Amino acid sequence: MTSPEPLPYGTPDTPRVAVRGEAHLEVDPEIARLGITISARGTDRHKALDDLTRRNNHIIDLLKTHGDAVEKIETGAVTITPQLNDKGRHERIRAYRGHIHLTATVGDFTILGELTTRLSDLELTRVDGPWWDLRTNSPAHREARRQAVHDAVRRAREYAEALGAQLVALVELADTGAEHPAPIAPSSRSGGSLRGAGYAGAAPAALDLEPQRQSVYAHVNARLTMTPPIL
Template sequence: MAEVVTKGVGKVERTADRAEVQVSFETLGSTRDEAVRLLTARIAEVEPALGRPGVEVRSRQLTVHDNWDGRRRSGSRAMQNYVVRVDDVTGLDGLLGALVTAEPTWLNGPTWQLKDDVEAVREAQGEAVRDARRRAEGYAEALGARLGPLHRLTDGDAEAWAAESNRMMAAGFGGAPGVPPQMDQLNLEAQRIVVTVRCTAAWTLLD
């Protein structure tokens, strides 16, 4: 039985409705205890902002270690790393403004996401199958044959979807203490995410 095997691609665009931000705060002290006390005081200003509606702290990671200058100990360092998820993207500007005002050592984001990709994946799957069928019909016509029923269908990707236009904004903040950058000058609008599905289909060819 003759068959034709084609590949199909389906792409669907959606506007991101979730963002993720990574932020770190670091302090130095002559001892570990001092470094931790300074860090605790510093992040005390940050925690209220992380408790806003629609904001979820996915992880808090504390790191404390000594600094060394060759074989000589030269104080201690404490760092708190946060991974923050924002489900209400309308409040993202305010959250980032509060974080920047708190003088983070490092801030990376936002990384744009979809809260639920099921509907978009299914729509992309349908488009991928239709694309594969259009290609198969073209080959069948070129061969003077008719396209028969679907014989086999496999997912062409290890992952169901890829956020091809997913953008990450990384910002390093310096300058005078207490002077945050102008948040309204940053492009913080929710980005478009392309949900992509690929498939491979085998169709029977009829005389």
Template sequence: MPDIPRVVVRGEAVTEVLPDAADLVVTVQVRDRRRERALELLAERQQELNALLAAHRESLGAVSTDAVAAFPEAGEAGRVSGSVATTTTRVRVADVGAAGEVAVAVAGLTDVSVHGPHWRVSPEHPAHQEVRAAAVQDALARARAFAAAFGGRLTGLVEVRDAGGWGGGTVTAAFSSARSVPALELRPAPQEVPGQVEVTFTMSHPDQEVFAR
């Protein structure tokens, strides 16, 4: 039995939706001449941050500590003048409408800086499924065009693979701690949600006259 011809294509689609999640990256950094005191200050500032985040827990998702560091600080002539201690905490904001409020509240803490929000489209957003379906339709149209160009037609499906994509871009802002902070209204931009699939079809045998032209 002769081999059955196959058509392998990539289907693509993209849509734009408003983000439904955001990330904040919060850094606490303290300095002191004594290493022990720097670590004590860091623990105090981190507790203040944790308490503030707990007060906003209804608007938040996961909160995790990404990094902790303590290192000597060089002064004049390269001599050690003190110690620096830092923590980095990643905060997922489930309610995008509260992202500005949370960012400003955190930025109001002492020895704290905030980077974000990093807008995201969560994996659970229905746009992902919709764009994958559109990518499949794109692949089907391409495969039909290829088969028709050889005087044939599609006869079956062999395999479909999700070729992946990304969950939206990021728009960020940075805030440093201050004694008073203004109200901040953020307007997240629509995020691109792409879909890509690789599909293999079987097709009828091509018209031999195509190769004689």
């Protein structure tokens, strides 16, 4: 004869207590991302594409000169768009406009201000960011989960003690999401975007960028058994 399935709720002899554990940490960021948009425009398709390629290669070379401080360089969308003449009854192409979008991930914040300034000083280059973030395997996520579990046990113990009882065993622990907010859009962060028009003269001074602390959350649901209460 098989033993009966355990009940999903407590009994008078083995009461259960269900609690929610939470944790919220404020930690320093570990990486910063820069969005770089390179543009080119010309009346000749090949000339516009050549200018776009030249500027793209120059920026990638600039990023690579910083070695391991720039941890990742990623190319997003590449577009070449003909622009039609608005006047006249016939469609005529008056120019070609091209864009390349890059994302640079920076792990060494000591070069971030100088790098952002140099990129913004380049011809027809837009820089968005920085967007501060944590790495996926950041210890902060693990610490938040640990604190959330401790918070759940502390709450359960307080409920049990209020009834003159003691905790006996953990029945279930459910992770309801240890999450870190996605990077906020540039419009909602200080700094916004910088556009480079290209000009002669001495290089501008490096920006002084202050890292934005990150919020890390963890939530768990826990069910525990306790001794019969004293009522």
